[in-house]
Amino acid sequence: MKRNVQYLTEAAVIAAAYIVLTLPFAQFAFGMIQFRLAEALTVLAALTPAAIPGLFIGCLLTNTLYPSGLGIIDIIFGSLATLIAAFTTWRLHLRFSGRSLEKSAHAQGSDLKAVVNWRLWTERIVVLLPAAVVNALVVGFYLPFLIPDTVVTPWVVLGFMLSIFVSECVVIYLIGLPLLLTMKKTRLGARSHARKAD
Numbered sequence: 001m002k003r004n005v006q007y008l009t010e011a012a013v014i015a016a017a018y019i020v021l022t023l024p025f026a027q028f029a030f031g032m033i034q035f036r037l038a039e040a041l042t043v044l045a046a047l048t049p050a051a052i053p054g055l056f057i058g059c060l061l062t063n064t065l066y067p068s069g070l071g072i073i074d075i076i077f078g079s080l081a082t083l084i085a086a087f088t089t090w091r092l093h094l095r096f097s098g099r100s101l102e103k104s105a106h107a108q109g110s111d112l113k114a115v116v117n118w119r120l121w122t123e124r125i126v127v128l129l130p131a132a133v134v135n136a137l138v139v140g141f142y143l144p145f146l147i148p149d150t151v152v153t154p155w156v157v158l159g160f161m162l163s164i165f166v167s168e169c170v171v172i173y174l175i176g177l178p179l180l181l182t183m184k185k186t187r188l189g190a191r192s193h194a195r196k197a198d
Contacts, residue, residue, distance in 0.1 A: 010050035017041060018058025034167050040176035042131035045089035047183055052090060056083040070146045081138035088130035096123035128172050136165035
């Protein structure tokens, strides 16, 4: 029971944070170039499964509440893209933990530690990539059709996809990754490892 309450609380806090970090900066969060600060929160899916519903609900409410939003297509498919990305991030986190490698590195010396550190950084980059890839493919595909006065061609669609991918990567790796490293040192990070061990 306590774990369920904690899960729901974490999800609600993440959803609320997503809304608060997006709506005040909406002029930068909707359109071809999207710098949603809230997308930095996608890294939380590498710490807790509660981020999956939290990010989904946060994105859904944000897309719904923004008065000059892009309509029902963005509300549905943009939110589903966030859901898929969060779930994929959590699954990749479970697969690429690196805990056993860290223990081996401490036991066997600096050469192995260097290899392990390189692998851990590679895994962190891969684990956080789904939000950029999924949003680029899904949102970048339909966005040109929703923005007025946009002449839609394959090159325009590709340009939108690339723009979304780059802007997502900037937010995720420049803001989200430091957030992830900080959170891993807190009790939230420790709880995620405990859940995975279960």
